[in-house]
Amino acid sequence: MSDDTAPDENWGQQFDRLPPTPDDRVVEGRPSREEVVDWWEERFGVDPAVFDGYTFWEKGAGKIWAFHGEVVDPIKVEGLGMRILRTRQRHWKPSTNAVQRFCGDATKNVIELSPGEAKAFVDGHDQQLDRWEGDWGYLTAAHEIAGELEPLGVGLYLHGELRSTVPKGRQEELVKLD
Structure with missing residues (x-):
């Protein structure tokens, strides 16, 4: 100081x-x-x-x-x-x-994404997901990988849209998510 x-x-x-x-x-x-x-x-x-x-x-x-x-x-x-x-x-x-x-064992505000949604999310794309019935705001976006639900990153959910906040330097092209 x-x-x-x-x-x-x-x-x-x-x-x-x-x-x-x-x-x-x-x-x-x-x-x-x-x-x-x-x-x-x-x-x-x-x-x-x-x-x-x-x-x-x-x-x-x-x-x-x-x-x-x-x-x-x-x-x-x-x-x-x-x-x-x-x-x-x-x-x-x-x-x-x-x-x-x-957030591997998070129990609240976790949105599970399909393979296509997960790929779009990690690629940095915002997407319309009207099925979410939880809180608006920052969510854990997750996807099942090798039988376990894994957190992919932070999404901002507002007005039926999940916005990806994955930093540009961390966005990845995923060959296969299933």
């Missing part, structure tokens, strides 16, 4: 550990570990125990990272673990990596 940055301010050049609870919050707007874990449980039905052993960090305004282990706090590094969530906006947005890593 620079000499002119108070410990109660967000500084985008370092990782700061999230406080355990909202009552422990020092930096205005920074989510707590409890709020992050609760969000994953409420939005996707992810068991909070999945996050045991992970520490949560903010770098920049609302970019939340998960790290499996311990390091000094604060820490000035370019990356620390995996970016899992974007907060400090109206709707929190999970990252593709986080959904693929933590």
